[in-house]
Amino acid sequence: MFMDNYQPLIGLEIHIELKTCSKMFCQCSASYFGKPPNTQVCPVCLGMPGTLPVPNKKAIEWTILIGKALNCQISSFSKFDRKHYFYPDLQKGYQISQYDQPIAVNGRFEIICKDVISRVFTKKIFRIRRVHLEEDTGKLIYSKNDTLIDFNRSGVPLVEIVTEPDFNNSNEVKQFLEELQVVIRYLGVSDADMEKGTMRMEPNISILSRKSKVNSQKLPNYKVEIKNINSFRFVKQAIDYEIKRQIEILKTGKIPLQETRGFDEKKGVTYPQRIKEEASDYRYFPEPDIPPLVFSKAYLDSIKVPELPIKKVERYVSEFGIRYDEAFILTRDKNLANYFENINKKFKIRIANLKLKIQNPSQIIANYIVNKKISYRLSTNEFINKVIKNLKPKKVDKNLLEEVINKVLKDNQKAVLDYQKGKSNAIMFLVGQVMKETKGKVEAKAVKEEIERKIKR
C-alpha cells in the first residue's frame, strides 16, 4: 500500500541476558527469575561505596561466541566504559558497558525469509553493526503509592546486538528475531525468552520518503525507537503500527518527531514516552576499575561456534535428502536436531541389519518426529523400535481378513461392478475400505491381490 513512495528503514537493538552462573562483576547468582526481591545481591551489585567490579570471564567468552556466530570481526583489544545516566534502578549512576571498542563488530546474519503471501523462500543478509557486553540494571516495581527497587537483576551480564537499518518490513524483523533466538539457544548462552525478559528488543524505525526532493540515498533525519515490547507478535504489531503512523505524518508534509515510544499491547498502538535530545550525553569514559581486555589469537581460536541451524537445514536437505519443511522444523531446537541425527544414524544400521528395503529412511524418521506420531520423549532406541514395528506388515488373522474383505465387497457392490466393467481404479477404493476396517494393520499389496483374486472375472 505504501511501499511505492515510502521505504521503511528499521534497525534493531537486541539485548540478550546471559545465563552464566554468576553476575557480570560479582559472585551473586545471575538467575533471579522468581526470586524474592533483593535476595540475589551483594555490596558490589548494589554499587555500595568502595566496591569494585571483577569481570566474569565466561560472559566475555560467550559474547565472543555470539560475535562469531554473527560472523563479526572479534577485536583482539577491547575495554569497558562507564555510561552515565540517572535512573533509580541504576545503582552506581553509571552502567558499565562498552563504547568505542566493543568485543565484536561488522557482522552479518543470514536468514531464510519466507514471503508470507507467495511462500517463496529467499536468503537475506542483515548486517550486524556491533556486539557488546554490559551489565543489566535493577528493576522498578510500582505498588500503590510507592516505587520499589529490586536489585536482583542488577549486574546480570547483558549482551547488546545492534544491527544496521537493513530491515524494510516487520516480517523480516520477526523472522530475523526468531532465527536469532534459535541461534542464541544453540550456543547455550541464554534462554532468549522475550516474555521473561532474557531477550529484549528495541526497533528503530524511520521512513525514507522517495518523493522528497532530498537525495533519496540519504537516511531520514529522524528515528523513532520503540520500547517495552515483549513478544515477537508484538514486535510485528508495533512496527506495522509505527510505519503506518509515520507515513500518515509524512503524507501531510511533516516529519515525525525523533522520540522514544512505548507499545501498548492491549490497544496495539505506540505512544510517546520521551523526546530524545539530539544525541544523549552519557559522558562515556574508559572504566578505570577494569584494565583493557587483550585477547590472544589462541584464546579466540579456542572459542568454537557449533553448527548453526541454517547450515544444518542445508545439510539435512543435501545429505539426508529430506524436505526443507521438515529439515527446518527439526533444526529449530538443537536437542531435537541431535535427537533426529542420533535416530537417523541408528535407524539406518537397524534396517540394514534387518534387510528391510526402505526408500528415504531419513524422511520417514523426520516425518515421525515432526508429525509427533511417535513421541520424541522416548529414548532413541524405543523410538526406532516403534518405527520399525510400524513399517513391518502386521500379522492379521487370515480368517478375520477374509471376513472383512467379504464384508467390504458386499457393502460396495457398485465399486465391484465398476471394476468388473473395466474401471481398474475402483479396486483402490475397495483396498482403502479394507485398510480402514483393519486400521491399516495389513499390507495393502496383499489385500489388493486377494480382492483381485476374488472379483476378477
Added chain:
Amino acid sequence: MLLGKSVTEILALIKNKKISSQEIIDYFLRRIEKYDQKLNAYVTVNKSSNLSKIKVPIAVKDNFCTCGIRTTASSKVLENFVPPYESTVTKRLIESYFFILGKTNMDAWAHGSSTETSDFGPTKNPWDLSRCSGGSSGGSAAAVSSYLAPVAIGSETAGSIRQPASWSGVIGLKPTYGRVSRYGLIAMASSFDCPGPLTLTTEDAAFILRIIAGKDEFDVTTAQNAVPDYVKSLRKKKKFVIGITEEYLNGIDEEIKEAFYQLLKILEKLGHQIKKINLLSPKYSISVYTIIQRAEVSSNLARYDGIRYGNDRTFFGSEAKRRIMLGTYVLSYGYYEAYYKKAQKVRTLIIEDFRKVFQEVDMILAPTTPITALRLGEFEKYPFFGEMMDVLNEPAAIAGICAISFPFGLTKKENLPIGLQLMGRWFEEENVLNLTYQIEKETDFLGVIKKGLKNYPD
C-alpha cells in the same frame, strides 16, 4: 613509658607479656580523650574492643569501609552509613595484628589538601593548632604525629598521604598504583587512588605495607607481583643512584631547599651517587591530574543520588559540587576529546618521562611540598588550593610510581616540619623504604618526630 613506641616495639612488649593488648588500646583511648577535642583527628572512635588475640591499635582514614563501624568519608552524605562489608586493607590488618581504633578525619570525599572540607570540622596541625594538618589524610597524619595512634592508614590520590605527612612531621608512604587493593576504599579518582601507611618509623611503614600489599581477587587493578619482606630488606646496606632536578625546586620555600641540600650532602657521605636529571615540569601534571581526577570524581559520586544512604545530594559540600560540575563538563559530548582524551595522552608522556629517567637513576629526591603547613582558612583563597599544594606529588601519582615522604628538620622561623620525598620505580617500594631507613638511622630525621611527641605527653 609507651609514648612514641612503634608497632614493632609494642608487639614485642605484648608478646613478652609486659603489657596486654587491652591496656595498649586503653592507653590510646585515654590519649584520644585527652587531646582529640583540640585536634579533631578522629571522626569515629571505636570503643568496642573485645580482644582474644594480640592486637595493636591502628587509625584508619574514614574512606575505608569498615564492617560495622560507621564510614563517612567525612561527608554528611554518608553521615549514618555503616558498611556491611570490610575493605581489603582493613580486612588484612584485622586478620594480622591490628585493632581499628577509630576512623580519622579527612577532606570530605578526599577532596582537598587541608582536611578543612570535612563536614566534621577541620583537623588541627599538632605542631600549631592554628594551622591545618594537610590533607586529605589530615586526620591520620595528626593522629600519628600526636601519638593518638601508633600508626595510621591513609589514602592518596595525588599527595593525600605525602602532603599531610610532610606538614604533620611523620612518614607517609604512597605505594605503586596496584600494589595495594582499593576494594572498600571509597573511590575518589579510581585510576590514582592508593592506600598507604602513615607512621613514626620506616620499619612500621614497611611492616604495614607487607600486610596490606598484594593481589586481591576483589580488585582487578592489583598487581600479581610478589610481595617482598619489606622489613627484612630494610637492613640491606644498598647504594643508590639518586636523581635531582631543578624542576622540583622552582618556587620552593628557602628553608625547605636548605633541608634538601643538607640531605644531599648526607646521602653522598653515605656513599650514594647524586645525578642531575631532566624531568618534565610538575606544572604539566596539574592540568592532567585536574582533568582526569575531576572526570573520575563526577562519575564516582554519581551513586550518591539521594535514593540510598539516607542523605540526598544537597548534603554535598561546595568543593564536591565544584568537582562534580567540572568533571561532568570535561566528559561532556564534544569536550571529551579536548580535555579528557588529551589529558590521557599527556599522562602517557609523563609515564614515559619517568620510565626514561629511571633508566639512569634508582630514585628521585625532591621536596614533598613547596611550603610548610598553612594556617586554617588559607585554602579558601585559592580555587585550586589542593592542586597547588600537591604540585610536587602529582607527577608520581599520575605515573603510578611509589613515593615516600619523611620529615627532615623544622623551619627556624615557625618551628614547622619540613618534608622531603623519594620517588621510586614501579613496585620498588623496597628501595625507597631502604633509603628512608638509612636516612632515619643516620639522622633520626633531625629529631622531628621526638620533638613533636614532646608536645603531647601522657
